[in-house]
Amino acid sequence: MQNTLVEQNSPPVDLKPRMSLAWVGKAFLIALSLLIVYLLGTNLAKNPSLFANIILSGLQMGFVYAMIALGYTMVYGIVKLINFAHGDVFMVGAFVSYYLVYRFNFQNWPALFFPDMPPMVVVVIGTISVIIIAMIVCVLLATTIERVAYKPLRNAPRIAALITAIGVSFFLEFFGALNFVFSPRFIPYTRPFEVVAWYIDGSGIHSIVAGTQPPANAITFSNIFLIIMIVSILVQIFLQFLVKQTKMGIAMRAVSYDKPTARLMGINVDQVISFTFAIGAAFAGLGGVLYAIAYSSINTQMGILPGLKAFVAAVLGGIGSIPGAFVGALIMGQAEALTMGFISTPMRDAVAFAILIIVLLVRPTGIFGEPENEKA
Amino acid sequence: MELGFLIGSVVKIGAILAYLYGLLWVLGHKKLWVKIVGVVAAFAIVQLAFTITIGDSTILNEFDSGLVFQAASMTMIALGLNLIYGFNGQFSLGQWGFYGIGAYTAADITFRWINGDSRGLLVVGIGSILGAVMILGIQKWLSRLRGVPVLSAFTFYLFGSVLVGAVAVVIGNALNPAISPLLGSAYEPGPLSQGIWLQIVYFLAIIFAGVFAGEVSFLFGLPVLSLGSDYFGIATLGFTIIVNTLMLNSDTILPFPEMKGGRGMIGIPKLTTWFWAFFFMLMVIIIMRNVIHSSTGRTILAVREDETAAKAMGIDLASTKLLTFVIGSFFAGIGGGVYAHYIGFLSPGTFDFLAGFNPLIIVVFGGLGSMTGTIAASFGWIFFLEGLLRVLLGQMGPDAPTWRFVLYPIVLLLLMLIRPQGLLGTVEWGFLKAPFVRPRENQHTASDVVEG
Amino acid sequence: MMTPVNPSTPVLEVTGLAKIFGGLRAVSDFNMTIQKGELVGLIGPNGAGKTTAFNMITGLYFPTHGEIKFEGTSVVGLQPHEITRMGIGRTFQNIRLFSNLSVLDNVRIAYHFHSGYSLTDGILRNANYSKNERELTEKTQDFLSIFHLNKFEGEIAKNLPYGQQRRLEIARALACNPHLLLLDEPAAGMNPKEITELMDLIHFIREKFDLTILLIEHQMRLVMDICEKITVLDFGEVIARGTPVEIQNNPKVVEAYLGKGAANVA
Numbered sequence A: 001m002q003n004t005l006v007e008q009n010s011p012p013v014d015l016k017p018r019m020s021l022a023w024v025g026k027a028f029l030i031a032l033s034l035l036i037v038y039l040l041g042t043n044l045a046k047n048p049s050l051f052a053n054i055i056l057s058g059l060q061m062g063f064v065y066a067m068i069a070l071g072y073t074m075v076y077g078i079v080k081l082i083n084f085a086h087g088d089v090f091m092v093g094a095f096v097s098y099y100l101v102y103r104f105n106f107q108n109w110p111a112l113f114f115p116d117m118p119p120m121v122v123v124v125i126g127t128i129s130v131i132i133i134a135m136i137v138c139v140l141l142a143t144t145i146e147r148v149a150y151k152p153l154r155n156a157p158r159i160a161a162l163i164t165a166i167g168v169s170f171f172l173e174f175f176g177a178l179n180f181v182f183s184p185r186f187i188p189y190t191r192p193f194e195v196v197a198w199y200i201d202g203s204g205i206h207s208i209v210a211g212t213q214p215p216a217n218a219i220t221f222s223n224i225f226l227i228i229m230i231v232s233i234l235v236q237i238f239l240q241f242l243v244k245q246t247k248m249g250i251a252m253r254a255v256s257y258d259k260p261t262a263r264l265m266g267i268n269v270d271q272v273i274s275f276t277f278a279i280g281a282a283f284a285g286l287g288g289v290l291y292a293i294a295y296s297s298i299n300t301q302m303g304i305l306p307g308l309k310a311f312v313a314a315v316l317g318g319i320g321s322i323p324g325a326f327v328g329a330l331i332m333g334q335a336e337a338l339t340m341g342f343i344s345t346p347m348r349d350a351v352a353f354a355i356l357i358i359v360l361l362v363r364p365t366g367i368f369g370e371p372e373n374e375k376a
Numbered sequence B: 001m002e003l004g005f006l007i008g009s010v011v012k013i014g015a016i017l018a019y020l021y022g023l024l025w026v027l028g029h030k031k032l033w034v035k036i037v038g039v040v041a042a043f044a045i046v047q048l049a050f051t052i053t054i055g056d057s058t059i060l061n062e063f064d065s066g067l068v069f070q071a072a073s074m075t076m077i078a079l080g081l082n083l084i085y086g087f088n089g090q091f092s093l094g095q096w097g098f099y100g101i102g103a104y105t106a107a108d109i110t111f112r113w114i115n116g117d118s119r120g121l122l123v124v125g126i127g128s129i130l131g132a133v134m135i136l137g138i139q140k141w142l143s144r145l146r147g148v149p150v151l152s153a154f155t156f157y158l159f160g161s162v163l164v165g166a167v168a169v170v171i172g173n174a175l176n177p178a179i180s181p182l183l184g185s186a187y188e189p190g191p192l193s194q195g196i197w198l199q200i201v202y203f204l205a206i207i208f209a210g211v212f213a214g215e216v217s218f219l220f221g222l223p224v225l226s227l228g229s230d231y232f233g234i235a236t237l238g239f240t241i242i243v244n245t246l247m248l249n250s251d252t253i254l255p256f257p258e259m260k261g262g263r264g265m266i267g268i269p270k271l272t273t274w275f276w277a278f279f280f281m282l283m284v285i286i287i288m289r290n291v292i293h294s295s296t297g298r299t300i301l302a303v304r305e306d307e308t309a310a311k312a313m314g315i316d317l318a319s320t321k322l323l324t325f326v327i328g329s330f331f332a333g334i335g336g337g338v339y340a341h342y343i344g345f346l347s348p349g350t351f352d353f354l355a356g357f358n359p360l361i362i363v364v365f366g367g368l369g370s371m372t373g374t375i376a377a378s379f380g381w382i383f384f385l386e387g388l389l390r391v392l393l394g395q396m397g398p399d400a401p402t403w404r405f406v407l408y409p410i411v412l413l414l415l416m417l418i419r420p421q422g423l424l425g426t427v428e429w430g431f432l433k434a435p436f437v438r439p440r441e442n443q444h445t446a447s448d449v450v451e452g
Numbered sequence C: 001m002m003t004p005v006n007p008s009t010p011v012l013e014v015t016g017l018a019k020i021f022g023g024l025r026a027v028s029d030f031n032m033t034i035q036k037g038e039l040v041g042l043i044g045p046n047g048a049g050k051t052t053a054f055n056m057i058t059g060l061y062f063p064t065h066g067e068i069k070f071e072g073t074s075v076v077g078l079q080p081h082e083i084t085r086m087g088i089g090r091t092f093q094n095i096r097l098f099s100n101l102s103v104l105d106n107v108r109i110a111y112h113f114h115s116g117y118s119l120t121d122g123i124l125r126n127a128n129y130s131k132n133e134r135e136l137t138e139k140t141q142d143f144l145s146i147f148h149l150n151k152f153e154g155e156i157a158k159n160l161p162y163g164q165q166r167r168l169e170i171a172r173a174l175a176c177n178p179h180l181l182l183l184d185e186p187a188a189g190m191n192p193k194e195i196t197e198l199m200d201l202i203h204f205i206r207e208k209f210d211l212t213i214l215l216i217e218h219q220m221r222l223v224m225d226i227c228e229k230i231t232v233l234d235f236g237e238v239i240a241r242g243t244p245v246e247i248q249n250n251p252k253v254v255e256a257y258l259g260k261g262a263a264n265v266a
């Protein structure tokens, strides 16, 4: 019997020879890159020392982003959650250090107990203890958030946890903005130590005397830059070691790869997840303190954009990859500084996202991400 | 006093939702005379509510009507987002950006019009029509070639858009001298910039704003929708931020001095009446319902349910996602136009990406994949947050507005912990339900049927 | 346009097909020719690369090497939906229904390209919409009744009993109007009675829809009973092909399934 339920002809599919036109897209990208190279090149030629200063300020920003991005990339790698509250943990870190330094003068505690300690050592130990306390507070905060807001939703649809994360983020920002908490104002930040700056010109490195200007075509940098750079690189090395060499790191990788199997292997998955949040929060707190020291103004909403950029950096580098987050953050920092320097300050956020979109189009899993095969 | 206000507000929300429901029911009715009588009655009811006074105020006062307008535009935005995210499964944070684009576009058209400049309408109108033609044309051409990479297709559309934009500007500048004498100036309105003509321009402005937002979403969505779900979310968040940046610099980076950058655009004619607000909202609701319950709408759902299976059913994922994204953004653009002409003042702060989470939260609250839930949640949200909390907390001193944002994440957290699928899940009520399908008796003879 | 299919052209002709995932050769040098109307089985131990071969034929994976011709036309590099519309339907090993949609909608989605009305008609709800939507629905209902699924039509797909889900997946694949149907382990998880029903169903649809069928299966009873030809894969390579009887007596096949030495014992 002739079947009447199904029409006999499928819709026609045009079977012209394959003609991919891939070159159009490539040409577009190449033209875009040439434009950027041209723009940077002319600016480099015009004023090399300005260019170098911008690169340095971009590096400083990038190193801060790197510290935040690590938390994003690890948390996303393990629970596939964009932890929006991470940027606010960063903010809390900055505020804790503000209160310690400004209200309690805490960075001077070694001098109270050991009066003969040289001031240099006092400052170093004092600052380190301020940072450590800020990190501890951040760890406590993040693990509490994880326990209260994310853990109950581990088996709910992923969006539920994301919305919760957004909620927690709003809560921290606006609770902090209440007048009896941190207040919504921009608060000038008191640094625990003095800024020392140097400049490099043709004749070598000179320190800048307070109140004087460095020569016009000199490259300047400060102790804050050096500290941020060194700390950020150390954090990077430490995490690389943690993930690759320690038992906890191996457990983290196992959990990120396959949770049920990891559980069967006797790994305490919940503990590993909490640990991941804690590590991320610790470095976010560290980043928050350094950010506040570097840019010397804090506000309850200060975590939003750096947090977002750091997440973009993590995606750019290949989410889940620690070196990726680092490289992505440096790229973000440069993109931002160069845009501010040579295009226009307000466009810096736009450029950050434009770069993200282009990179994802060319390499859908980010720079260091492993290519993913879809399962069918 | 507070208790009375509270009860009054809840009653009002309920009444408005019931009213909406009744209106939709009437519009969905088969008989023509029911439709006509119903619409006239509906019109009369609201008109009465604004005129009949009880005690010393009308039943619906200025404050209420403001809330209704906001709720109507929020409904459109949230429905669009629900289409993209709830029905199609593409997690988007870009809806707020398209809302902003719609608001600024529509506002610019009418603002220029009443100030004696017809180029806003001409350029955007011609541009969006030509743009649609260009997009459809290139799409047709590319669909005949096989395996064109996304980036190449995007390059074509991008150059096409630039070309279309240039053509529109040239034509607009050429035609403007012929029209502008009829417009007069802000102080001496000409024949075309008042009365019925102004209403027509308002209508066109909003439609073009929606189409323009849709076209931008096409250009943006084409490359970005091919990314994975979370990456798409971040890219769309970036989009909202970029749009906001452009708004903040609309007078420096963009050539629109009348938008006044971060200071905000003032002097937009307040043309949105409750009639227009309801008109556009009903239009969006009906389009949305009809899309969802069509064959294409089912493919939209199929993509959400299982992309691989959808491919195996012959569904073109990329174009289905793009279509959904464009329709959703169109709704947001319309919502933006309605909002701009209600408030009369646009500030980039309104379109900050943080506020962009609101429609997402509304959609999740009402239930992903439930139009009924989205509409109810939009109204409830505006009344709760803008009305109730603002008024109640207003008595609490300077921290009051902040308290609002402290309380609402807590409500959100509780909701997510207690009912993560949203209030209504995927349930639809009445008019918004899928058309009823009559179960059929088995009409086949035994020989046709395989034993089993 | 569609070129008229020469009756002697094989429905499916696969030559030198290979897929490499990282370092893993999931499929290597896979050749297969299926003539119109044949019912061919593809068997092999777990991880042999059977599903991967299906995924390449249906365009979900891009082959590392090789050529796939469907009714004489190369389909390598086509999008999966284009291949489906050319006439290759498939089911999945782990059932992939649109699980939150009704049974009726699952099949209506597959009918989308025969819906006869555009989105504009749908938005305007004009006469064209009403007429075609009604016809589409009735057609679907008739179609479901062939598969004894009509009593479930309003049911959400994920609430169906397992056997019915398999049945629905086959029905849905057929609604795309394929000339070639690929079934990936249709009998997985079924009890003997259900397997018998499935065999009847396969015979029935083959007659009724004039189909060519390629199926992957671990249930030897089903394969040996209904397939006319069998190809055996092991570690991505074809180790044997022939009729069920030939395959059953092939020592290489027995070895692949039971391990080395088993052939002698058997």
Ligand SMILES: Nc1ncnc2c1ncn2[C@@H]1O[C@H](COP(=O)(O)OP(=O)(O)OP(=O)(O)O)[C@@H](O)[C@H]1O
Pocket (backbone or CB within 6 Å): A373, A374, A375, A376, C021, C024, C026, C044, C045, C046, C047, C048, C049, C050, C051, C052, C053, C093
């Ligand atoms: N997307 C992928 N990425 C990496 N490896 C894959 C992928 N898909 C399949 N493989 C690997 O290819 C090999 C063949 O897998 P395939 O699913 O084709 O086997 P199969 O013959 O269908 O087995 P089964 O009988 O268990 O279904 C397996 O080793 C599998 O792990």
Ligand SMILES: [Mg+2]
Pocket (backbone or CB within 6 Å): C050, C051, C052, C093
């Ligand atoms: Mg398989």
